[in-house]
Amino acid sequence: MKRRPSRAIPATVTALILLAAAVVVAVVAIQMLLREPAWVNYGAVAGYLHGLRWTGTAVAVAGGAVAVLGLLLAFAAVVPGAPTVLPMQGTPNSGASSRGMRSTLRAAASTVDGVSGATVALRGRRVKVRVNTGRTRPEGLADAVRAAVARRLDQIAPVARPAVSVRVRSPRKAS
Incomplete structure (x- = not known):
């Protein structure tokens, strides 16, 4: 589907x-x-x-x-457009809308401590997550967001699991 x-x-x-x-x-x-x-x-x-x-x-x-x-x-x-419904494991006709998928992955990324905002883009077999933080030292935040998004993907169980990339935006480092 x-x-x-x-x-x-x-x-x-x-x-x-x-x-x-x-x-x-x-x-x-x-x-x-x-x-x-x-x-x-x-x-x-x-x-x-x-x-x-x-x-x-x-x-x-x-x-x-x-x-x-x-x-x-x-x-x-x-030329085919981007899919509007992504197939899920389980019954043959189960699927999730790409908008719903972005929304739930954005919510998963936003639950990580230190994340003030997140945007998610689905591009083929990739999920690109951009998070904003108020931390001046965001070490480890990208890994925590990646893990949270991976857990949510495990719960959703898409047929083709996308690779997750995370980019963290933080304010300038304090001197």
């Missing part, structure tokens, strides 16, 4: 752009059929497009822009 995020944003943007273009074309066509002044002058647009050459700069720029946009949309559709 590795649920991935949907590609709703690129699909929605593409659909809205195509819908807007279709509405403009439909409105102009209806206006032309009713012999009313159109939003877009068909004769002017057709004359401009007829005057373009395949070797022209405007055609090359427009073609390049459309090709780049198409490649970006294809890339967004093919």
Whole structure:
């Protein structure tokens, strides 16, 4: 169970752009059929497009822009996003959301004595923990945080256990 995020944003943007273009074309066509002044002058647009050459700069720029946009949309559709649900050991359909995992690991890191704040990032098979402390000598704090996060990971029991790295931020050392 590795649920991935949907590609709703690129699909929605593409659909809205195509819908807007279709509405403009439909409105102009209806206006032309009713012999009313159109939003877009068909004769002017057709004359401009007829005057373009395949070797022209405007055609090359427009073609390049459309090709780049198409490649970006294809890339967004093919490349998998970060999993939103991480599989857990136990029943086949058990899992934890990545947000919930970050939250519980941050809480575990914050329980360590001397930690004033913590942030957790899940990156592939790594958990990166950053802790803030008011101590001027934070020796041993990183190991204590790493142990607390490891205990919590043992309780959660993910299928693929991530490696834990800890970075401690402390104020300048007293002189």
